[in-house]
Amino acid sequence: MTLRVACQMDPIERIDIRGDSTFAILLEAQKRGHELFYYTPPDLALHGDRLKARGHSLKVKDKVGAHYEVSNPRVEDLSEWDVVLLRQDPPFDMAYITTTHLLERIHPKTLVVNDPAHVRNAPEKIFVLDFLDLMPPTIVTRSLADVQAFRAEMKDIIIKPLYGNGGAAIFRISPDDTNVASLVELFQTVFREPFMVQQFRPEVADGDKRIILVDGEVAGAINRVPQKGETRSNMHVGGTAVATKLTPRDREICARLGPELKKRGLLFTGIDVIGPYLTEINVTSPTGIRQVKAFGGADIAALIWDAIEAKRG
Numbered sequence: 001m002t003l004r005v006a007c008q009m010d011p012i013e014r015i016d017i018r019g020d021s022t023f024a025i026l027l028e029a030q031k032r033g034h035e036l037f038y039y040t041p042p043d044l045a046l047h048g049d050r051l052k053a054r055g056h057s058l059k060v061k062d063k064v065g066a067h068y069e070v071s072n073p074r075v076e077d078l079s080e081w082d083v084v085l086l087r088q089d090p091p092f093d094m095a096y097i098t099t100t101h102l103l104e105r106i107h108p109k110t111l112v113v114n115d116p117a118h119v120r121n122a123p124e125k126i127f128v129l130d131f132l133d134l135m136p137p138t139i140v141t142r143s144l145a146d147v148q149a150f151r152a153e154m155k156d157i158i159i160k161p162l163y164g165n166g167g168a169a170i171f172r173i174s175p176d177d178t179n180v181a182s183l184v185e186l187f188q189t190v191f192r193e194p195f196m197v198q199q200f201r202p203e204v205a206d207g208d209k210r211i212i213l214v215d216g217e218v219a220g221a222i223n224r225v226p227q228k229g230e231t232r233s234n235m236h237v238g239g240t241a242v243a244t245k246l247t248p249r250d251r252e253i254c255a256r257l258g259p260e261l262k263k264r265g266l267l268f269t270g271i272d273v274i275g276p277y278l279t280e281i282n283v284t285s286p287t288g289i290r291q292v293k294a295f296g297g298a299d300i301a302a303l304i305w306d307a308i309e310a311k312r313g
Helices: 021-031 094-103 116-121 124-134 144-154 180-190 202-206 248-263 289-294 300-312
Strands: 004-008 035-039 044-047 050-060 068-077 083-086 111-113 138-141 157-161 171-173 195-199 208-214 217-225 240-242 268-274 277-282
Touching (some): 004 021, 021 050, 044 094, 083 094, 111 300, 124 248, 144 180, 157 180, 208 248
Antiparallel strands (some): 044 050, 157 171, 208 217, 208 268, 217 240
């Protein structure tokens, strides 16, 4: 089966292919003989009832510094393609949300991965709130009084933006820290929306586990260990990937989430687990599949294409 595959992503010249999941998915698509068309979000446009994108034919090579070749610049009607990969990175802002509204017009005739309506309705730190019993104690608020009361109860807390990504603007407020009011004031100034406050979990020192699910089934996992003196474990801010195994608690969490992810058309997702607690469900542009394979785990890019091909078959 040969598919026509369009990929909506950030500029391909900027990606670090050594850890980029989108690049791994594109390599596997090319290996299977699928036709690749590449465009960036600003090049998506609605012409009457036709959703079009201005982009290029794409070839990829797993070679740092020479990882792509584009040709044949043109405008394509995306409704004539088999698959669109929705793979640009957050921020999950109005520009991102608008692309989901536009792509929803062609899905599911053209299979959009992940389903754009459910990407829009399931941002990482909102969707996870459907599973509060699996999470550490959490509130979502803009109120200093709420944060102070929560801190009085929990002692050690984390404050983070509701629509952040990559570990940006995540702060730990320890019991003896005197900056909570100033930090809340800063968040109130910078962000229009509420922010998330959680109990700090010391288990993060042993790592923040990324578990990848494909069509609701566990495909692999990697542990991300923070640098010494750092709370955040994201690889964007210096976290180190190490091999890991799933615990019974991890599998319990995945069993709860899997059917809901599959029902929503969230074919490729990454969930984050610290100790026994679920902290995020990543549906916009999950990462980690190259790291899983590097440590001897499954070829998740192949599993993703197996699932896509089954849906297109």
